[in-house]
Amino acid sequence: MFFISIVICTVFSVQAQGVYKRFEYKYGFKPPYLAQKDGTVPFWEHKGNTIASPDNVRVTPSLKSQKGMIWNKNQVTFKWWEVEMWFRITGRGRIGADGLAMWYTTERMEEGPVFGSRDKWHGLGVFFDSFDNDNKRNNPYVSAMVNDGTITYDHEKDGQGQIVGGCLRDFRNKPHPVRVRVTYLNNVLTLEMHNGITNSDKDFELCFRAENVVLPENGYFGLSAATGGLADDHDVIKFLTSSLATSPQDIKDERISEQERQRLKKEFEEYQQKTEQAKADYRREHPDAKHDDEDEEYDSEATRELRQIFDGQSQIYETVRELHRKMDEIVGRQERTLSLLSQQSGGGQAPPPPAPGQPHLPAPADTIRRHEVDAVLNNQREIVQASREIKSFVGEINQRTHTILEHQQRPVGSVQQTGGAGGRLQNVPQGVPSCPQTGGCLTLAVFLGVCALQMVIILGFLSYRDNKQAAAKKFY
Ligand SMILES: [Ca+2]
Ligand SMILES: [Ca+2]
Numbered sequence: 001m002f003f004i005s006i007v008i009c010t011v012f013s014v015q016a017q018g019v020y021k022r023f024e025y026k027y028g029f030k031p032p033y034l035a036q037k038d039g040t041v042p043f044w045e046h047k048g049n050t051i052a053s054p055d056n057v058r059v060t061p062s063l064k065s066q067k068g069m070i071w072n073k074n075q076v077t078f079k080w081w082e083v084e085m086w087f088r089i090t091g092r093g094r095i096g097a098d099g100l101a102m103w104y105t106t107e108r109m110e111e112g113p114v115f116g117s118r119d120k121w122h123g124l125g126v127f128f129d130s131f132d133n134d135n136k137r138n139n140p141y142v143s144a145m146v147n148d149g150t151i152t153y154d155h156e157k158d159g160q161g162q163i164v165g166g167c168l169r170d171f172r173n174k175p176h177p178v179r180v181r182v183t184y185l186n187n188v189l190t191l192e193m194h195n196g197i198t199n200s201d202k203d204f205e206l207c208f209r210a211e212n213v214v215l216p217e218n219g220y221f222g223l224s225a226a227t228g229g230l231a232d233d234h235d236v237i238k239f240l241t242s243s244l245a246t247s248p249q250d251i252k253d254e255r256i257s258e259q260e261r262q263r264l265k266k267e268f269e270e271y272q273q274k275t276e277q278a279k280a281d282y283r284r285e286h287p288d289a290k291h292d293d294e295d296e297e298y299d300s301e302a303t304r305e306l307r308q309i310f311d312g313q314s315q316i317y318e319t320v321r322e323l324h325r326k327m328d329e330i331v332g333r334q335e336r337t338l339s340l341l342s343q344q345s346g347g348g349q350a351p352p353p354p355a356p357g358q359p360h361l362p363a364p365a366d367t368i369r370r371h372e373v374d375a376v377l378n379n380q381r382e383i384v385q386a387s388r389e390i391k392s393f394v395g396e397i398n399q400r401t402h403t404i405l406e407h408q409q410r411p412v413g414s415v416q417q418t419g420g421a422g423g424r425l426q427n428v429p430q431g432v433p434s435c436p437q438t439g440g441c442l443t444l445a446v447f448l449g450v451c452a453l454q455m456v457i458i459l460g461f462l463s464y465r466d467n468k469q470a471a472a473k474k475f476y
Helices: 002-007 259-283 294-295 301-346 372-419 423-427 444-473
Strands: 010-016 022-023 044-048 057-060 067-072 080-090 097-107 109-115 122-129 139-150 165-168 179-187 188-195 204-210 220-228 231-247
Touching: 010 057, 010 122, 010 139, 057 067, 057 220, 080 097, 097 179, 097 231, 122 179, 165 188, 165 204, 179 231, 220 231, 372 444
Parallel strands: none
Antiparallel strands: 010 022, 022 231, 044 067, 057 231, 067 220, 080 179, 080 231, 097 122, 097 220, 122 139, 139 165, 179 188, 188 204
């Protein structure tokens, strides 16, 4: 699978500004299946404390005083190139050490003091220096240094004064892998960095650009790292090399022949068969071993809790969405009502009469017209008039009742005036006088009758008013 996937990637592409680029699978590695079963990386060789796994190359683990390196086995056959490297430098401390180096040199696999590799090298070293040796508070620092085999790397100054370019970048403990793109084309060395805060391919920033850089031909690519009293994990996830050219003739077309393709395909199928066989053997030898499928049948407590939280969140979301929809509906209705009202108040004038000879177009059915408004207003006036009349009528009745009551009290007073005639009237109760034979005296039945009539009139007026109001509301 590894071979097939990388063979497909050997197609070269045209970059911007007339630069031709071809992916060189023999000079890189990437997951999955980065390392093989025996821990080796195809086309690469490692030593020291370096460990290769299917997902990354741990150049050094986070233990004190470790050194490790991994070097490509193939001599570089192209003059210009681009390397994109993905890495993670992680540690529990606020400060880490020592750092990671990427190499393009004519030497390979030589241990030494410069981030685990030899000093006085021939070629290029790109350093991701975590530890601030010169105490200038300018680390973690990314820098590049070209050496012709004579210069001793100045650790105490973090290489200041020796480097061709650099930039201050914190590359430790990032949520995503940090990426670096080193381009060497037409003696110009460019270094771009991706800070690893996002996962977007577009977030590269220029670190530096150095001109007139001369590197030896036929070098080797390598990686090395070292830890000291402080220690970080130095993991490289991808190392992708491409050759560059400014004309299509300079790109070597090394596409494999049909015969080679068939051979690789056969090799791949054999490998797949062997893997299946190994799996079957393992299951036969370990019948009690837990299979991956079993994990899916049972949830752990944390997973169950998470799922419940997720379900709850989804329900809340649905409810909120439903509320939102209803709110929209209400707002829509309100707007419709408002627009009807504004039409009614704004379009209060009677519509212009139709021009002679033109048919009279009927007005839209859902708008209220002038004559209807007039009718409503007339109704209102009538109601007011009627209520006034009723009011005066009731007032009249009230007055008459009062008069009747006064008339009723007058004979009682006269009785008192004539009381001296005899003591028989003294026995008559004051509150309920007996009715004299003359007319104009109010009996209890007459009084109750008047009250009932008054009630009937008031109720009649109220129902009349309600009916009129209901009729008026129909127009809105
Ligand atoms: Ca340093
Ligand atoms: Ca420093």
